[in-house]
Amino acid sequence: xxxxxxxxxxxxxxxLGRHAYLADRGLATAVWLSLxxxxxxxxxxxxxxGKTEVAKVLSALLDRxxxxxxxxxxxDASQALYEWDYxxxxxxxxxxxxxxxxxxxxxxxxxxxxxxxxxxxxxxxAVLLIDExxxxxxxxxxxxxxxxxxxxxxxxEIGRVAAxxxxxxxxxxxxxxxxxxxxxxxxxxxxxxxxxxDREVQIVRVRAPEVPEVLARQVARAVARLRAMDVAKRPGxxxxxxxxxxxxxxxxxxxxxxxxxxxxxxxxxxxxxxxLVRAKLDEVLESE
Amino acid sequence: MTSGPxxxxxxxxxxxxxxxxxxxxxxxxLPVGTGRILAFCNAVAALDHLDRDGLYxxxxxxxxxxxxxxxxxxxxxxxxxxxxxxxLLSELAGWQQDARxxxxxxxxxxxxxxxxxxxxxxxxxxxxxxxxxxxxxxGTEVLRAKSFEELSEVERHxxxxxIRALAVALPLRRVRRYRAAPRGHRFDLRRTVRASLRTQGxxxxxxxxxxxxxxxxxxxxxxxxxxxxxxxxxxxQFGYAAVRAGQRVEVFAFGTRLTRLTRALRRSExxxxxxxxxxxxxxxxxxxxxGGSLKQLLDRYGQQAWMRGAVVVLCxxxxxxxxxxxxxxxxxxxxxxxxxxVWVNPLKGSPRYQPLARGMAAALPHVDAxxxxxxxxxxxxxxxxxxx
Numbered sequence: 001x002x003x004x005x006x007x008x009x010x011x012x013x014x015x016l017g018r019h020a021y022l023a024d025r026g027l028a029t030a031v032w033l034s035l036x037x038x039x040x041x042x043x044x045x046x047x048x049x050g051k052t053e054v055a056k057v058l059s060a061l062l063d064r065x066x067x068x069x070x071x072x073x074x075x076d077a078s079q080a081l082y083e084w085d086y087x088x089x090x091x092x093x094x095x096x097x098x099x100x101x102x103x104x105x106x107x108x109x110x111x112x113x114x115x116x117x118x119x120x121x122x123x124x125x126a127v128l129l130i131d132e133x134x135x136x137x138x139x140x141x142x143x144x145x146x147x148x149x150x151x152x153x154x155x156x157e158i159g160r161v162a163a164x165x166x167x168x169x170x171x172x173x174x175x176x177x178x179x180x181x182x183x184x185x186x187x188x189x190x191x192x193x194x195x196x197x198d199r200e201v202q203i204v205r206v207r208a209p210e211v212p213e214v215l216a217r218q219v220a221r222a223v224a225r226l227r228a229m230d231v232a233k234r235p236g237x238x239x240x241x242x243x244x245x246x247x248x249x250x251x252x253x254x255x256x257x258x259x260x261x262x263x264x265x266x267x268x269x270x271x272x273x274x275x276l277v278r279a280k281l282d283e284v285l286e287s288e
Numbered sequence: 289m290t291s292g293p294x295x296x297x298x299x300x301x302x303x304x305x306x307x308x309x310x311x312x313x314x315x316x317x318l319p320v321g322t323g324r325i326l327a328f329c330n331a332v333a334a335l336d337h338l339d340r341d342g343l344y345x346x347x348x349x350x351x352x353x354x355x356x357x358x359x360x361x362x363x364x365x366x367x368x369x370x371x372x373x374x375x376l377l378s379e380l381a382g383w384q385q386d387a388r389x390x391x392x393x394x395x396x397x398x399x400x401x402x403x404x405x406x407x408x409x410x411x412x413x414x415x416x417x418x419x420x421x422x423x424x425x426x427g428t429e430v431l432r433a434k435s436f437e438e439l440s441e442v443e444r445h446x447x448x449x450x451i452r453a454l455a456v457a458l459p460l461r462r463v464r465r466y467r468a469a470p471r472g473h474r475f476d477l478r479r480t481v482r483a484s485l486r487t488q489g490x491x492x493x494x495x496x497x498x499x500x501x502x503x504x505x506x507x508x509x510x511x512x513x514x515x516x517x518x519x520x521x522x523x524x525q526f527g528y529a530a531v532r533a534g535q536r537v538e539v540f541a542f543g544t545r546l547t548r549l550t551r552a553l554r555r556s557e558x559x560x561x562x563x564x565x566x567x568x569x570x571x572x573x574x575x576x577x578x579g580g581s582l583k584q585l586l587d588r589y590g591q592q593a594w595m596r597g598a599v600v601v602l603c604x605x606x607x608x609x610x611x612x613x614x615x616x617x618x619x620x621x622x623x624x625x626x627x628x629x630v631w632v633n634p635l636k637g638s639p640r641y642q643p644l645a646r647g648m649a650a651a652l653p654h655v656d657a658x659x660x661x662x663x664x665x666x667x668x669x670x671x672x673x674x675x676x
Contacts, residue, residue, distance in 0.1 A: 008336035029335075029345040036334040039327065044355065086493070087486035094488065177532075184353035185323055188331075191355045232551045272551065 040169035045192035048236015124165035302383025472498025511604035579615035608647025632661035
């Protein structure tokens with residue numbers, strides 16, 4: 001078991017809170033076990049529930065550097081692991097031709113480090129965030145599986161690079177497709193849900209202190225109601241914060257229909273959703 | 289729990305309990321292998337303090353890898369840790385004091401349980417099991433050929449699962465725009481020159497551009513009038529499979545008027561989506577006005593990017609209550625907009641069927657493919673037609 005700088009899950013939860021991330025016990029336990037067992041943590045959940053944020057906060061509170069690998073369609077090993085700096089090599093070849101000193105063309109000087117290699121080299125001094133893995137394709141996932149199981153790579157010209165201690169790894173997915181079982185087996189799996197109303201109020205208050213308590217509560221309640229409606233894109237916590245900030249910026253103390261309707265674009269980014277919710281605005285804003 | 293002899297006694301029991309829970313999940317159909325059970329034991333050992341929630345989370349984090357399986361897990365956990373939980377918790381706490389999780393041991397424990405089960409089965413039950421397997425297999429065959437309308441509730445569920453597993457691949461279309469590509473047909477002078485600057489003007493790296501391909505969108509038009517509902521339901525599952533496969537899918541239901549269902553289908557929970565669909569279609573099982581509905585579709589959405597060049601699948605029995613001339617005209621319009629127009633008519637599943645209904649006869653000349661789609665087998669055929 002790796003030595004943890006926290007005594008208990010509760011303490012971790014409190015420390016996360018001090019770093020402005022309000023985690024429930026489930027998430028705190030997930031992070032705790034992930035660190036204790038040295039297993040990557042796979043976080044799934046709808047957009048905007050704070051999956052990526054976990055890694056950022058974790059790197060801050062462990063005082064480790066954050067190495068981020070943003071996945072996208074068509075990403076491959078040379079973009080994720082390492083690549084040779086070909087143009088520098090060419091220049092070095094010319095210099096060699098001109099009789100200047102000979103350089104080792106495939107030495108560390110010419111290696112361009114990409115996130116995975118950086119994370120392996122940094123080892124336990126880094127938090128590796130593999131963001132939106134569902135966007136990458138199957139082949140990349142297979143490749144990643146290899147790296148995650150060994151935390152070592154072999155670069156033919158240089159040799160094997162291995163992490164003494166594996167870095168903390170957070171993987172996020174928006175579930176646009178199902179990830180492979182083999183990869184999941186290596187990970188701990190946690191699903192982040194939309195927070196409860198109370199927690200969302202807390203989150204808004206922590207992240208946007210300028211928002212009055214009353215307004216934050218009304219906003220959180222309205223958003224919860226709205227999530228239960230038939231909207232195509234359910235707003236995440238990030239949107240709740242945006243909306244609260246927009247309302248507060250306009251000087252609102254309470255959630256009034258006019259201001260709500262005018263700022264709804266901060267919450268919903270789909271034309272049909274906007275129409276739907278505007279039509280039922282009374283229902284959404286209804287106070288208890 | 290700190291006295292030596294007690295701990296020594298509690299130790300094996302603790303791990304047996306944990307492995308037992310893993311096996312229980314497996315027995316309930318969750319994909320829990322030895323590796324996951326091992327991770328579970330380690331996780332419990334690593335918990336800072338042991339309580340019900342901690343155990344629950346440790347199990348879920350390590351042995352469940354899909355949100356959909358959470359419910360099954362909850363149920364199993366409830367059964368595993370019922371009222372007697374105080375005893376179990378203290379047992380585990382004793383074990384946890386200095387837990388040692390050896391991979392070998394877990395493997396042995398998992399293995400023992402498996403072989404126990406095998407030997408149980410050896411005495412007379414083996415045969416029975418084989419028979420059951422045979423039944424299941426032939427059951428699937430029967431299911432494949434059985435018309436959707438004749439399915440029982442259980443069979444329908446099975447069929448839904450089978451439909452969702454169909455691989456829906458839509459044909460590719462070339463996009464006009466060129467873009468940077470590792471290999472391509474057009475030389476990319478701009479990028480090449482830019483790259484050459486870094487190599488002192490030597491065009492060492494030659495860059496290329498090429499046209500990309502994109503999947504064509506799929507548009508499903510589902511007749512929800514009385515006789516058609518069970519077939520439309522099956523096709524909706526089909527649409528769901530396509531959505532999950534990451535295809536661009538639009539779904540409409542029509543009876544007397546057109547309802548767009550796409551939004552409901554985008555939800556992550558298929559069953560919830562289907563219930564919503566049922567709730568949002570106002571004219572379940574009324575009469576059918578295909579021509580009018582198509583006109584509505586084309587007027588409103590005919591210019592949309594996902595409509596032009598799409599593969600359109602229309603599911604209806606073709607019993608038109610409106611004017612067949614209108615239907616013919618709208619089918620012609622639709623045929624011009626769409627890349628392929630497929631008509632799925634469950635009545636065609638009957639060998640004696642002839643497309644004599646006036647509506648059907650008027651529509652047929654504009655249709656690229658005419659299929660039955662009344663059972664699993666014919667939906668498989670539909671898959672093939674779509675990808676052609």
